[in-house]
Amino acid sequence: MTTPETQPTWPGDWLRGVLELCVLGVLADGPTYGYAIAQRLAEAGLGVVKGGTLYPLLTRLEGEKLVEATWRAGDGGPGRKYFELTAAGRAELARRDVLWAEFVTRTRRLLPADPDVDNVAASNPLEM
Amino acid sequence: MIKNLFRPRHLLDPWRDNFVIALILRNISGGQIGDALAQVDAHCTDSGEEPEEAFGDPVVYATSVAEQVRPVDLALSMSPLRAGMLALAVLFAVPTLLSGVSGLARGGPAELSIGSLVGAGVGTAAITLVVRFASVLKDPRQRGRRFGAIWLLLGAMTGPSIIWTSTAVELSAWLSVGIAAVLLAATWVSLRATGPDVVVDPLTGDSLPTPRWIAPGVHWLLPVTLAVAILLILFMPGH
Numbered sequence: 001m002t003t004p005e006t007q008p009t010w011p012g013d014w015l016r017g018v019l020e021l022c023v024l025g026v027l028a029d030g031p032t033y034g035y036a037i038a039q040r041l042a043e044a045g046l047g048v049v050k051g052g053t054l055y056p057l058l059t060r061l062e063g064e065k066l067v068e069a070t071w072r073a074g075d076g077g078p079g080r081k082y083f084e085l086t087a088a089g090r091a092e093l094a095r096r097d098v099l100w101a102e103f104v105t106r107t108r109r110l111l112p113a114d115p116d117v118d119n120v121a122a123s124n125p126l127e128m
Numbered sequence: 129m130i131k132n133l134f135r136p137r138h139l140l141d142p143w144r145d146n147f148v149i150a151l152i153l154r155n156i157s158g159g160q161i162g163d164a165l166a167q168v169d170a171h172c173t174d175s176g177e178e179p180e181e182a183f184g185d186p187v188v189y190a191t192s193v194a195e196q197v198r199p200v201d202l203a204l205s206m207s208p209l210r211a212g213m214l215a216l217a218v219l220f221a222v223p224t225l226l227s228g229v230s231g232l233a234r235g236g237p238a239e240l241s242i243g244s245l246v247g248a249g250v251g252t253a254a255i256t257l258v259v260r261f262a263s264v265l266k267d268p269r270q271r272g273r274r275f276g277a278i279w280l281l282l283g284a285m286t287g288p289s290i291i292w293t294s295t296a297v298e299l300s301a302w303l304s305v306g307i308a309a310v311l312l313a314a315t316w317v318s319l320r321a322t323g324p325d326v327v328v329d330p331l332t333g334d335s336l337p338t339p340r341w342i343a344p345g346v347h348w349l350l351p352v353t354l355a356v357a358i359l360l361i362l363f364m365p366g367h
Contacts, residue, residue, distance in 0.1 A: 034167060035174035051171045051182040052189045055164070059196040071166070071330045078173040079166065079331040 010047060020057060021100055022046060024085065024093040027067060031084035034058060058083055066092050143179040143186050144168070148327060150190030156197060162328040162336055164193050212256035214315055219248035219285065221311035222354065228304030229358050238304030243292035251285035316351070 019041075026032065026040045034054055041049050061067045066089035073079050085093065144165060151161045168179055175182060183189045223244035231238040258277050299307075327336040 033170070035171050038175075050184070051168070051175075051177075052184045052192065055167050055171070055183075056192040056196050059164075059193065063196060073331055074170075078170045080170050080174075081163070081167055081330070 007045065007047060015046065015049075018100075019046075019049065019053070020061070021093075021096050023054075023057060023061070024066065024089060024096070027083055027085045027089070028093055031082045033080040033082050035080075037083070061089070065089075147179070147186035147190050150187045151194060154190065154194040156194055158327045158335075159330070160193075160197050163330045165327065165336065166330050208256045208260040211259040212252050214318065215255040216248065216252040217311045217315045219251045220245075221308040221315070223248070223289070224299075224304050225308030225312070225354065226357060228299070228301045228306075228308060229362065231301030231304065233362050236301070237298045238301045239295040240297040240299070240304075241289060241293050242296040243287075243289035245296055246288035246292060247285050250288060251281070254281050254284040312351075312354070 022041060022044070023037060026037050032040075034051065037058075038049050038051070038054055041047075058067065058069070062069050062083070065086055067083045068086050069081050069083050071079055071081050147168070148161055148165065151164065156164075168183060171177070171182055172179055179186070223240060224238070227238040227240050227244075258281060261277075328334070329336055
């Protein structure tokens with residue numbers, strides 16, 4: 001888990017590009033609600049994803065039938081909207097998972113293979 | 129009652145007021161607004177954040193939400209027959225009421241002109257046609273036809289009254305006011321029973337508070353306009 005001290009500031013474009021895939025990945029573990037998804041993303045080291053970014057994304061996934069949502073009454077708390085991957089969502093996650101791995105591999109090939117980079121990253125990975 | 133214990137924020141605060149208004153202005157349905165509002169409430173309760181902190185500016189957030197859901201088309205949601213019935217009631221009742229009030233002010237009968245009766249009939253037909261072909265007029269490529277339809281409506285309702293001013297029917301002023309009052313009351317009740325779309329709690333199905341000016345603004349538009357017209361008739365020079 002990434003602690004606040006080691007939390008890097010990711011470029012906004014990176015997060016925007018990968019957030020949908022990450023949300024699908026979180027939902028692969030089972031049905032959950034918006035705030036819990038935001039917490040999982042933060043624990044994974046992606047930083048704080050604001051509600052204003054997360055919920056429209058979940059609504060879009062719902063509109064694309066990749067997730068389905070149901071409201072459940074809270075047990076002594078507020079009602080929550082639970083999101084769950086559909087069969088189409090699981091298939092899309094598997095497809096994007098493969099694509100993402102290939103994308104990372106190809107991107108990495110373009111970056112300098114200077115061993116010093118790895119050394120610097122190992123010593124102080126978050127202040128590069 | 130339990131819901132209210134956990135959701136005191138549903139007594140809308142300025143952020144939620146602005147959020148709901150922005151969604152209403154983007155033709156988002158009451159069910160979808162209630163869903164978005166409940167998500168804001170749940171997230172803020174869980175995170176302990178204020179809406180401004182978690183979701184940013186309410187209008188910007190409403191725009192993001194509206195981009196992801198399908199807006200309601202009010203014209204497409206009403207049947208042409210119902211639109212025609214309501215139009216006929218209002219277009220006949222308004223000149224009947226105004227001529228009745230005018231008759232009372234003069235101490236004479238209500239005089240309905242040929243033009244006002246023709247206008248009610250033609251205006252009803254025009255409104256029915258516009259609602260019938262709303263899907264065609266909604267097409268952005270049909271901008272010319274849309275403007276044409278608006279002018280057709282206005283012309284159909286007002287033109288005949290200007291052209292044919294001679295009296296077609298004379299009624300007792302009180303009878304005229306009574307008929308108009310019944311028609312307008314029936315129209316008002318009918319519209320009030322079916323709309324406007326209310327914001328609904330997704331868990332309970334209960335309607336939620338709507339920003340205060342929205343519902344009265346829709347329901348009282350015609351009565352207030354008529355009241356102003358009646359006052360003008362009563363206090364205009366010559367009466």
